[in-house]
Amino acid sequence: MPINNQSPLEMFLPEILEYPIFKGLARETVVGFLQEGRYKSTQHRQALYQVGEQAESFALVIRGAYKLVRPSPAGDDVIVYFSCPGDIIGALVMPQPHPIYPVTVVSMGPSGVWCIPRRAYVNLWSKNPEIVLRLQNLLFNRMSLLQDEKLRVKSPNAQKVAHLLVQLMEKYSGECSDEGVLPIPITRKEIADAIGSTPESVIRIMSDWSHQGIIRTTEQHIEIIKTSSIISYLRD
Amino acid sequence: MPINNQSPLEMFLPEILEYPIFKGLARETVVGFLQEGRYKSTQHRQALYQVGEQAESFALVIRGAYKLVRPSPAGDDVIVYFSCPGDIIGALVMPQPHPIYPVTVVSMGPSGVWCIPRRAYVNLWSKNPEIVLRLQNLLFNRMSLLQDEKLRVKSPNAQKVAHLLVQLMEKYSGECSDEGVLPIPITRKEIADAIGSTPESVIRIMSDWSHQGIIRTTEQHIEIIKTSSIISYLRD
DNA sequence: CGCCTCTTTGAGCTCAATCAAGGTGTGTGG
DNA sequence: CCACACACCTTGATTGAGCTCAAAGAGGCG
Numbered sequence: 001m002p003i004n005n006q007s008p009l010e011m012f013l014p015e016i017l018e019y020p021i022f023k024g025l026a027r028e029t030v031v032g033f034l035q036e037g038r039y040k041s042t043q044h045r046q047a048l049y050q051v052g053e054q055a056e057s058f059a060l061v062i063r064g065a066y067k068l069v070r071p072s073p074a075g076d077d078v079i080v081y082f083s084c085p086g087d088i089i090g091a092l093v094m095p096q097p098h099p100i101y102p103v104t105v106v107s108m109g110p111s112g113v114w115c116i117p118r119r120a121y122v123n124l125w126s127k128n129p130e131i132v133l134r135l136q137n138l139l140f141n142r143m144s145l146l147q148d149e150k151l152r153v154k155s156p157n158a159q160k161v162a163h164l165l166v167q168l169m170e171k172y173s174g175e176c177s178d179e180g181v182l183p184i185p186i187t188r189k190e191i192a193d194a195i196g197s198t199p200e201s202v203i204r205i206m207s208d209w210s211h212q213g214i215i216r217t218t219e220q221h222i223e224i225i226k227t228s229s230i231i232s233y234l235r236d
Numbered sequence: 237m238p239i240n241n242q243s244p245l246e247m248f249l250p251e252i253l254e255y256p257i258f259k260g261l262a263r264e265t266v267v268g269f270l271q272e273g274r275y276k277s278t279q280h281r282q283a284l285y286q287v288g289e290q291a292e293s294f295a296l297v298i299r300g301a302y303k304l305v306r307p308s309p310a311g312d313d314v315i316v317y318f319s320c321p322g323d324i325i326g327a328l329v330m331p332q333p334h335p336i337y338p339v340t341v342v343s344m345g346p347s348g349v350w351c352i353p354r355r356a357y358v359n360l361w362s363k364n365p366e367i368v369l370r371l372q373n374l375l376f377n378r379m380s381l382l383q384d385e386k387l388r389v390k391s392p393n394a395q396k397v398a399h400l401l402v403q404l405m406e407k408y409s410g411e412c413s414d415e416g417v418l419p420i421p422i423t424r425k426e427i428a429d430a431i432g433s434t435p436e437s438v439i440r441i442m443s444d445w446s447h448q449g450i451i452r453t454t455e456q457h458i459e460i461i462k463t464s465s466i467i468s469y470l471r472d
Numbered sequence: 473c474g475c476c477t478c479t480t481t482g483a484g485c486t487c488a489a490t491c492a493a494g495g496t497g498t499g500t501g502g
Numbered sequence: 503c504c505a506c507a508c509a510c511c512t513t514g515a516t517t518g519a520g521c522t523c524a525a526a527g528a529g530g531c532g
Contacts (some may be wrong), residue, residue: 072387080383092376095369102380132368133331139375140328144338146382147316151308153389153432154489157520187478196389201520203480219529220478248525390521392531394487438480455497456510 008039009057012062012065012114019060019086021139025175032145033124033131034060037116042066044185049090055099057117058090064111065184068103069193079194081142082108082184084171091135094121109185151193158205168223180227185220244275245455248298248350250336255296257370269360269367270296273352275286278302278343280421285326292325293333293353300347301420315430317378318344318420319415320407326350327371329356352391361393394441396431401451405460 009031022030039061044047046102048059049072059085066090068081080103083089093099100200108194125131144169152160188206189199209215216223245267252258259264278284279301284295287306297319304317304325316339319325327336335354363368381403388396407417424438431438445451450458 068385070387074390076390078387078389082385092372092379095373105304126369127364127365129363131369132365132372133362134277136328136368136375137331137371138381141374143328143375143379143382146379146386147306147338150316150382150385150432151306151314154308154312156308161389188480191476196386198521199479199483202523204520207480424512425510434489435511436490436513440488443512 007104009114010039010129012039015085015115016060021060021086021131021138025130031171033120033134034114034116037114037121039112040115041112044107044109046107047103048105048107049103049114051101053101055090055093055101055118057115058121059105059115060096061085061087062091062112062114063147065108066111066113067194068104068105068188069109070103077193078196079190080193081145082168082171088135088138091121091125092139094118106191111157122198126159156199157195157201160197161191161202161205163223164191164195165222166227169227178219181221181223183221187220194223244272245270245350248275251321252296252350256373257296257322257367257422259326261346261366269356270350270352273350275348275425276351276405277346277348278440280343280345282343283350284341284343285339286336287337287340289337291326291329291337293351294324294330295341295349295351296322296323297325298348298350301344302341302349303344303426306339311428312387314432315426316322317381317404318404318407318430320420324371324374327357327361328375329353330364344426374376393431393433393437396433397427397441400427400431417457417459419457422458423456439448 005024013027013031016026016034017025030090032108037057037060040048040059043115047110048066049055056081062085065084066089067079068083069077071081083105089105090101094103098120105168107207121158125135147214148167149160150162165182167180168186170183187199188202191197191206192199192202196203206215206217214224214226243389249263249267252262252270253263254265258269273293273296275298276284276295277415284302285291298321300321302319302325303315304319305313306316308314319341325341329338333404361371384399384403385396401418404418404422406413406422409416423435424442425435427433427442428435428438442451442453446453450460450462452461
């Protein structure tokens with residue numbers, strides 16, 4: 001949390017203006033959208049929102065990453081989406097009269113969001129066709145990802161893990177260059193929760209890859225050494 | 237296709253005004269949104285849109301049903317969504333500069349849509365905050381369904397079929413009363429494509445249910461006799 | 473130091489995919 | 503009108519990927 005005299009918003013503004021959701025908009029417009037909010041930092045595994053809770057605010061991810069989790073009917077957690085800087089969380093439910101969060105949002109490693117009260121959405125955001133369309137576009141992308149996953153339900157687990165890793169790499173590096181480190185701490189269990197498998201199965205797959213020199217894992221970070229080998233798992 | 241003097245739009249307007257997307261809006265407003273379009277009827281298994289095609293129009297489903305299909309990397313088809321009267325198909329990609337359809341849309345039984353050119357979206361729809369928010373809401377519902385499915389990846393197939401049937405019943409009857417006939421012709425293969433299974437497995441599950449008197453199947457229609465029994469499959 | 477979460481490996485079992493084969497109904501062309 | 507193709511439905515037998523269970527080692531933290 002900044003303690004210097006510079007306003008927190010000013011601090012983050014340069015990067016915020018580059019996020020797809022705001023890119024190309026006038027600086028004053030963006031400041032208008034954000035000025036009612038405040039920066040909130042979260043620790044590893046701390047929950048930002050809880051599923052079922054009254055939704056009083058939504059958030060723009062600025063630092064680190066968050067996982068969006070829902071409990072399955074069987075009781076275990078399912079990871080629905082990984083949110084990275086530039087992502088908007090919870091904006092979709094804001095238009096509803098008494099919105100509740102549809103997912104639990106949990107910090108992965110130390111992270112931070114710009115937390116915006118619901119009234120800003122109702123009074124400002126929803127009145128601006130441009131920003132609403134951009135939100136719709138973000139939502140569309142997320143839906144595409146969910147669909148992509150559905151296409152792979154019948155694929156073997158190795159393919160699902162490969163797909164997830166490539167997807168995460170792309171989300172961060174923009175381009176999918178060979179060699180790269182996933183900048184978020186992600187556990188085998190989280191990978192399992194994301195692809196609908198078990199930690200044991202994920203471990204068996206990834207230790208295979210380690211032995212083949214395709215990936216390297218240090219502590220909680222995953223380094224991809226041969227992206228092309230991973231990608232080769234994706235084609236049927 | 238109507239050949240009488242009454243305009244086709246007039247014919248459908250009473251029901252169209254009741255759809256959630258338009259409900260409560262002024263008649264003239266709705267007419268404005270729709271007047272550039274035309275009614276298009278499709279036969280069983282006829283494709284309305286093809287994945288990858290240039291998207292020149294979007295559609296409001298009025299009669300029958302459509303399945304939204306994507307080819308999986310393994311080559312077989314995956315049903316991503318079932319569209320019923322009142323649903324909007326393809327509106328999400330309209331804002332993009334050169335939109336292409338993300339899915340193939342195929343008619344299930346004789347069906348019909350109101351087909352609206354893209355320019356109507358760009359010039360009218362996207363300028364109206366109310367309608368854009370309602371579209372966003374539709375999209376949000378669809379995303380919720382996809383997420384619900386993801387919660388069940390690890391569940392046994394019987395649960396997935398049960399979930400799908402209940403979901404389709406709710407979509408049609410609004411309320412999920414005991415006893416009801418699914419008004420769309422749906423094959424075992426389509427159910428399999430929707431839940432990520434095989435026709436054989438679906439048949440084994442459903443013939444079990446038939447023997448137990450939980451469902452009845454006549455030709456291509458499925459009648460649910462004991463909804464409660466089906467629902468009991470959903471809890472873990 | 474004990475607690476917790478994460479990781480790892482092994483063994484056994486189960487669900488459902490796959491393969492195979494036969495039956496039915498519908499549309500199509502000779 | 504018949505024959506053929508095609509899509510769908512059905513049943514049985516086989517098999518394998520991956521889940522479950524069990525047990526143990528390794529960091530991180532109060």
